[in-house]
Amino acid sequence: MSRPPAPGRAGKTAKPPEAKGGGRRLNIGAVRSTFAPWNDPDAVPLVRFEGVTKRFGGQAAVDNVSLDIYPGEFFALLGPSGCGKTTLMRMLAGFETPDAGRITLAGQDLAGVPPHQRPVNMMFQSYALFPHLTVEQNIAFGLKQEGLPRGEIAARVLEMLDLVKLTPFARRRPDQLSGGQKQRVALARAVARKPKMLLLDEPLGALDKKLREETQFELMDLQVELGVTFLIVTHDQEEAMVMADRIAVMGEGRTVQVGRPEEIYETPSSRYVAEFLGDVNLFETRVETIEHPMAHLQAKDATAGFYVLDDDCPDPGSTVWLAVRPEKMRISLDPPADGARNVLAGEIWDIGYTGDWTNYIVELPGEKLVRVARANSQRFVERPIGWDDKVWVSFDPDAGVVLTS
Amino acid sequence: MRRGPSWFNLVSITLGFAFLYLPIVLLVAWSFNASKLVTVWGGFSTRWYAALLQDEQLLAAAWVTVRVGLLSATIATVLGTLAAIALVRGGRFRGRTMFSGMVYAPLVMPEVIMGLALLLLFVAMGFDRGFWTVMLAHTTFTLSYVAVVVHSRLVTFDRALEEAAQDLGCTPAQSFLKVTLPNIFPAVLAGWMLAFTLSLDDLVIASFTSGPGATTLPMRIYSQVRLGVTPEINAVCTLLIAVVATGIIIFSLTQKWRTGAAARGPRQEVS
């Protein structure tokens, strides 16, 4: 992935998106650049969902969702199927009407505006390429609707074909294209009209794993190049984390948590979010004492005690869940040095070797299973951990997150 | 892998198709028989076809039938397509059950009852029975067949295509004309052909709803056939079969060509 050095994003003004930082994604996980209009009280959102609700036969598919999306953002709606993410997007495109609430785009209330008059375009999950038209006719379709002069349409089509590298395929029909090519035609067709916002419904869902990874980066490059705000719907957490500036995790029609990928991963707001994004070990515990900056938790089945940072920890006596990611746990055959906190003794239950990582399932007293992931940073290990070995699992106090719901 | 057909399968297929086609083949053969008798082969002859051309009543009936067929099939195609759209795209509207009942009932309704009901309507309305009443009657019962054919195509038609068209700036009506119609067109055409052949074929409903001066070909054939086997009728039948078969062959060839052209096109392998 090579990215042309773009002018760094200065400060927090939500200005034309082409100013968006080029290098900001190069060190994922670390602090990114300063593109964060959502933290700026003066920034004006491009799209605003206010208390939007949609019911299907009494069942709320989208339940009182409020959400702001800023110009230039790459925003992901993430959730399992049936969580309402697609319905939310379709309401923005105009294919569903909210039962309550308001959607505004660039200050304009969209209520009553039919799909064909909305300045957004959508890339459909099935791509929805018109089978009776060629690639270039597909791309030109929306431009013709606008009544642009012929020459302008032709020029724009060529430009789009070049953008998605499909120039040699201009005269093909959709059924003569591979899955990846279809996906690119759908993309070109949707962006040809220069929409204020591009909606992508599971854009990579139909591609195989390898192509999907390549396409993720292509989409990111394209977004920077076009300077269009992207709203993507996906059930694939990796896809959302790699591409999006911000993610809204949805469940049962509501937005459960909205934030940058690393925020959501490292500080999930609930067990639902923690479990949906990646693997997590959860311990049901009671808060014993709080001695700043440490909180002491006791497992509900009294098999272990934990020490974690007391951020957001409720008062002693409350029931909380301690969430620890597998990669933040250590595993060893020897007991850790004295004074180490959060040390659990157990027995290997199962081992899953994936090449780069090895996942150990460890059985703790009380038949509790935890998952520990270890990077295989060495080719050979002197004393490999084997089945039924007695092992020690430990983690640092700042590795755990205290969850109240 | 599917196992191939066994000898039992082959025998039942062969006998079944022999049963279906033998009478038609015989009819065609008889029409070229110089002899009037079905059991005697008097040599190849086209004399019955020549006799046909002299039969003005028959030719008039054929002309009536073709006009009724063209007009009623066209109207039925429009109405049947609209009905299919309403059923597939209309959602759950009030009276939907009633509507779908009306659309599909003519498919299973005995022709005698359809004919009787329509006749009573025309009498009650004081219409003079003739060309127009037959045309109206044929439109009514053939539109159901068009609706079925178009319905089955519309159900499998990806709704996202219409939404994509609207997303790209089409009004619902434009998206239908520019995207849906071109894609369901083969079904619409098939519906038209079906409606046309059904109209061409109908005896019972036409007999009820027709009047003096509007005798259709099947009515004419029927009145001749009741008198026994006549070679001229064999010739008419053969011509009718030929017309329909040609139509079907042309239709399926164009369909093959369409899909074949797409399949033959250059295809680049990617990944």
Added chain:
Amino acid sequence: MTSRPRSRAVILPAIWLGVLFAFPFLLVFKLSLSDSALAMPPYAPQIDWGGGLAAIKTFFAALDFEMYARLTSDRLYLDAYLTSLKFAAGGTLIALLVGYPMAYGMARCKPATRNILLMLVILPFWTSFLIRVYAWVGILKPEGLLNVFLGLLGLDPVSLLYTPTAVQIGLVYSYLPFMVLPLYAALERMDHTLLEAAADLGSPPWRSFWQITWPLSLPGVVAGCLLCFIPMVGEFVIPDLLGGPGSLMIGRSIWMEFFANRDWPFASAVAIILLFTLVLPIVLYQRQQARALEAGR
């Protein structure tokens, strides 16, 4: 939940069918309650639209069930009904026995062959019904082809034309495609690996057939049977061309009452009864189709 139709497409066909399909049935029903008359149109009473409310009252007062009473008292019509049901049931059964092996064999052919065979099943449907029935006259008549053939085999000639057997043959012949198509659709859809799985689990072929193929093809069997039975009951052309006096079917008796006897009210009553006879199978069929459509999604 019901609402206004989302599509305006419904308007035109609804009006058309309302006027030319639903309304005429009300007329048939009304007429079946009227009396015959020697006039044109040949029934009474008729509404005297100039007479106001009183005339409409007299009109309704004059309606009665006399025609239906006559139906039950006249052996001829009862027999015609029973004959129709008998012929339709027999024809359906024979069509099933002939059609099932055909459909089964077709489903086991190679895809290319299958499509050609499918086309061949549909093709007769496109050729004139009347013509196809008429062709049998030439085969079945005493000096027809069948007897020539039997003679060559040294067998006695049979006289089939204008007998119930001829009607039965005609019915099976004409409606066989209606039986084969749904059967084929059901059998073709069937996953062949099911039979392999059954064989793998030790089931002999004949048992696999009865325990797997047959139950899975039942929707097709039901659809095919109803699709044959319903129109067979009301059939007119076949008994008229091939049948004799012993095979008076109900469709033909409506025709006769109407055209020969000019007894329109009576013909209407016969038609209404026929309609009621068919309501049950028609509803069954529509239900089954709706279920199949649901399952197909």
